[in-house]
Amino acid sequence: MLKSELRTLVRQYKRQFTQQQLCGLSLPIIDRIKPLLREAHTIVAYYSLADEVDTHRFIDELLAAGKTVYLPRVVSAEEMVLCRYTGADSLRQGAYGIMEPIGEPMPADESIDVILVPGMAFDAQGHRLGRGKGYYDRFLGSLSQPCPQLIGVCFDFQKVEIVPTEPCDVSVDVVI
Ligand SMILES: Nc1ncnc2c1ncn2[C@@H]1O[C@H](COP(=O)(O)OP(=O)(O)OP(=O)(O)O)[C@@H](O)[C@H]1O
Numbered sequence: 001m002l003k004s005e006l007r008t009l010v011r012q013y014k015r016q017f018t019q020q021q022l023c024g025l026s027l028p029i030i031d032r033i034k035p036l037l038r039e040a041h042t043i044v045a046y047y048s049l050a051d052e053v054d055t056h057r058f059i060d061e062l063l064a065a066g067k068t069v070y071l072p073r074v075v076s077a078e079e080m081v082l083c084r085y086t087g088a089d090s091l092r093q094g095a096y097g098i099m100e101p102i103g104e105p106m107p108a109d110e111s112i113d114v115i116l117v118p119g120m121a122f123d124a125q126g127h128r129l130g131r132g133k134g135y136y137d138r139f140l141g142s143l144s145q146p147c148p149q150l151i152g153v154c155f156d157f158q159k160v161e162i163v164p165t166e167p168c169d170v171s172v173d174v175v176i
């Protein structure tokens with residue numbers, strides 16, 4: 001199956017659920033992530049769109065628990081950078097309708113423990129299909145060693161047998 005075909009298929013799956021149903025389906029997934037972040041100090045998350053596993057409340061919980069949280073901000077047609085999340089009132093709508101922090105960019109010497117990576121589909125080997133712009137592949141590919149733990153986050157219906165990949169696709173360590 002082509003990447004584009006798999007994206008179309010996953011979009012069809014998603015349309016079978018209301019946004020409220022997707023929010024409900026998100027809760028057990030977030031509960032599965034929580035124990036994996038217990039030891040983490042610095043976490044890169046994503047601020048979910050309506051059709052993604054809902055992270056909004058969870059991100060505030062991480063902040064309240066004393067974690068340092070960064071979110072992506074799209075700065076060009078190719079690049080996203082990370083900016084510190086300090087609360088929902090510091091978010092502004094950015095490219096693709098995604099809410100982005102207006103806070104400080106992540107310092108170059110910051111050490112990230114965990115990255116929550118959204119995806120359109122994942123397979124059991126951690127292969128990931130994104131939305132097709134390559135933002136995450138470029139960002140994850142640019143990370144220096146030691147690499148943070150990469151956790152792929154998706155609804156169960158987004159877990160597929162085989163995700164088609166190319167050499168520049170970055171895989172995740174675990175799919176939740
Ligand atoms: N490290 C990279 N350097 C240069 N181009 C890249 C890199 N990674 C991906 N690309 C390019 O980006 C485009 C989109 O890649 P791909 O279809 O894998 O996106 P995706 O993984 O679905 O999206 P995203 O990463 O934004 O979630 C492709 O043309 C691919 O060649």
Ligand SMILES: [Mg+2]
Nearest residue numbers: 130137169170
């Ligand atoms: Mg890719």
